[in-house]
Amino acid sequence: MFCTVRVVKYWDDKELIRVVMTVSGDILLCDLDAFFASVEQLDHPEYRGKPVIIGGRPGERGVVATCSYEARKYGVRSAMPMVQAVKLCPDAVFLPVNMDRYRQVSARVFAVYDRFAAQIEKVSIDEAYLAVPSGVGLETARKIREAVRRELGLPVSVGISVNKLLAKMACELAKPDGLYRVAKEDMPKIIWPMPVSKLHGIGPQTKEKLNRIGVKTICQLAKFPERELIKMFGAAVGVMLHQRANGNDIREIQAEREIKSIGEETTFPKDVYDQDAVLTTLMDLAGQVGYRLRHKGLKARTVTVKIRSADFSTITRSQSLSAAVEGDGAIYKVARELFVTNCGQPPWRLVGVQVSNLDSYEQLSLFQEKDEKVSRVVDKLKDKYGMGVIKRGSLLLSEERKKKQ
DNA sequence: TCTGGGGTCCTAGGACCC
DNA sequence: TCTGGGGTCCTAGGACCC
Numbered sequence: 099m100f101c102t103v104r105v106v107k108y109w110d111d112k113e114l115i116r117v118v119m120t121v122s123g124d125i126l127l128c129d130l131d132a133f134f135a136s137v138e139q140l141d142h143p144e145y146r147g148k149p150v151i152i153g154g155r156p157g158e159r160g161v162v163a164t165c166s167y168e169a170r171k172y173g174v175r176s177a178m179p180m181v182q183a184v185k186l187c188p189d190a191v192f193l194p195v196n197m198d199r200y201r202q203v204s205a206r207v208f209a210v211y212d213r214f215a216a217q218i219e220k221v222s223i224d225e226a227y228l229a230v231p232s233g234v235g236l237e238t239a240r241k242i243r244e245a246v247r248r249e250l251g252l253p254v255s256v257g258i259s260v261n262k263l264l265a266k267m268a269c270e271l272a273k274p275d276g277l278y279r280v281a282k283e284d285m286p287k288i289i290w291p292m293p294v295s296k297l298h299g300i301g302p303q304t305k306e307k308l309n310r311i312g313v314k315t316i317c318q319l320a321k322f323p324e325r326e327l328i329k330m331f332g333a334a335v336g337v338m339l340h341q342r343a344n345g346n347d348i349r350e351i352q353a354e355r356e357i358k359s360i361g362e363e364t365t366f367p368k369d370v371y372d373q374d375a376v377l378t379t380l381m382d383l384a385g386q387v388g389y390r391l392r393h394k395g396l397k398a399r400t401v402t403v404k405i406r407s408a409d410f411s412t413i414t415r416s417q418s419l420s421a422a423v424e425g426d427g428a429i430y431k432v433a434r435e436l437f438v439t440n441c442g443q444p445p446w447r448l449v450g451v452q453v454s455n456l457d458s459y460e461q462l463s464l465f466q467e468k469d470e471k472v473s474r475v476v477d478k479l480k481d482k483y484g485m486g487v488i489k490r491g492s493l494l495l496s497e498e499r500k501k502k503q
Numbered sequence: 504t505c506t507g508g509g510g511t512c513c514t515a516g517g518a519c520c521c
Numbered sequence: 522t523c524t525g526g527g528g529t530c531c532t533a534g535g536a537c538c539c
Contacts, residue, residue: 154507161507163539176539182504195507222510222539301537334513335536363508400531410506416532450508 124235125351126228127257127265128211128242130204131274133224135166137203138193140251149174149190156184156192159365163195167274207252210245214238219351227262229351235259239277263347264289266298285345290317297342304331304339319343357394361402362386363450369408371444380437383451384430388473389480391429391453397422398453401432405441406448415440422457425469426476429453 130136135150149169154160160180172187183190204223211218215228215238230238239256246254257269258279265280267289272278280288295305297316307330313319320343328336341347362383370376380403391398401423402416415436423429433451 159505159507161505163507177507179505180507182506185504225539299537303536332514358511359509361509365507402532412534414533418531448507452510 122260123232124230124238124258125261125265126215126230126235126239126242127262127269128226128228128239129255129257129269129273130207130224130246131253131255132164132166132170133204133252134164134195134200135169136252137200138191138196139166140203141199145191149187150193151183151187151190152193152195153183154180155194156180158367165190203250203252206250207246207254210249211242213245214242217351217353219353219355227265227351236277236279239279243277261345261347262349262351263298263342264345267296270296282345286317289345290315290320292316294319294343297339299338299342304335307331316343357396357456359452359454359456360387360390360394360396360398361404361450361452363404363448363452365406365448366446369445369447373438373441373444376441376446376449377434377437380433380449380451381426381430383449384433385426385476386485387451387453388424388426388429389477389485391456392424392473392477395459396456397424397459398429399423399455399457400453401429401436402450402452402454403433403436403440404448404450404452405437405446407442408445408447410447412448413440416454418455422455424459425473427469427473 134152138150138152139145145166147168148166149172150166151162151169151174152164153162158180162174162176162178162180162183164176165174165183169183169187169190172190174183174187174190184192200223208218208220208226211226211228215230217229219227221227228238228242235258239258243254243256246252253275255269255272255275256277257265257267257272258277259265259268260282264282264285268278268280271280271288293305293314294300294308294316295302297319300308308314308319311330313322319339322340322343324336324340327339330336331339364379364383366379399422400416400418402414404412404414406412417432417436419432423432429451437449
């Protein structure tokens with residue numbers, strides 16, 4: 099990036115070698131406020147100023163994906179069960195997730211970011227880190243906020259600091275619709291008094307564990323002996339906690355990120371007792387995963403199924419293959435086998451299919467050719483007529499039933 | 504009050520090889 | 522009869538994030 103200082107520290111002879119890197123230059127975290135809700139309010143002026151809750155259908159299984167700040171006043175939060183959101187704010191506007199539309203708007207926002215920074219890391223549909231030269235962070239943030247507001251009508255909050263962690267935390271302070279800069283020297287005054295749960299990377303479990311040993315604030319964590327943290331959380335996590343509490347973060351801006359896995363899962367509207375019905379869903383999911391895999395020009399060596407029972411207990415079972423696959427049928431074959439041998443007793447609540455160990459595309463073996471040719475024809479139909487046009491699942495399943503008889 | 508769906512990274516044990 | 526050390530891969534689960 100702009101300037102790098104490395105300090106290599108040997109700790110306890112040879113147990114741990116730590117590298118601390120200071121990167122100079124400003125990091126911005128741009129986060130679109132209540133993104134899905136903001137887009138809906140933009141597209142539907144009648145929703146403006148009202149509590150808007152986006153997620154699963156009220157009354158069915160599902161959670162809140164995003165809600166507008168008006169809804170947050172009632173205590174509604176992301177990831178909250180829909181049933182609870184309805185109770186808290188029954189008069190809200192409830193909307194389903196319209197991901198295609200949000201992706202469209204997101205692309206236009208990122209195009210604006212592109213004009214202001216050479217290095218951009220897309221974190222999610224509504225969040226990105228930008229690297230800009232040292233000293234221009236604040237000015238760039240103002241321009242970005244102004245441009246996104248003027249050109250797209252959306253509020254975006256921006257955190258500015260010297261690394262990703264502090265930029266992220268600055269952004270939390272900036273929300274809603276603001277900007278905030280945290281200098282490294284501000285750590286003790288601004289960040290340290292906060293509870294540990296506010297530190298990016300500390301979730302409910304780690305918070306509880308820390309609280310039990312009397313560590314409640316980020317300041318206490320920063321001053322807690324690192325080797326004790328390593329004993330409690332393992333080397334990687336222990337060091338990470340210690341570094342972050344002290345405001346150190348060596349993660350760089352990654353413009354291109356390699357895809358590690360592709361997965362699809364479904365929670366049934368009602369628990370399912372019929373194994374064949376689950377297998378039909380599994381086949382459908384395998385088809386969706388295969389479609390995305392091939393579209394990225396990838397093949398997978400590992401297939402994983404996820405099975406959640408009615409009592410919410412969840413297991414995953416995976417199998418790695420000697421040769422990478424990309425065909426719907428090949429993925430399904432492994433997933434089916436894994437499901438049948440591990441599914442336990444009905445009813446089931448959720449099934450999922452995931453592929454990992456990804457390789458870029460290579461020559462087909464004769465053995466795989468037929469399945470993959472069929473999958474490609476199906477892809478073309480889906481591209482042309484939409485995802486619902488054809489389901490190989492029903493076709494393959496009926497063949498399976500014939501075999502059984 | 505029941506708890507989505509898409510991911511990433513880490514841990515830990517076991518197999519296997521040299 | 523007691524027993525190495527390092528490395529890599531695989532598997533399962535868990536924590537966390539958006």
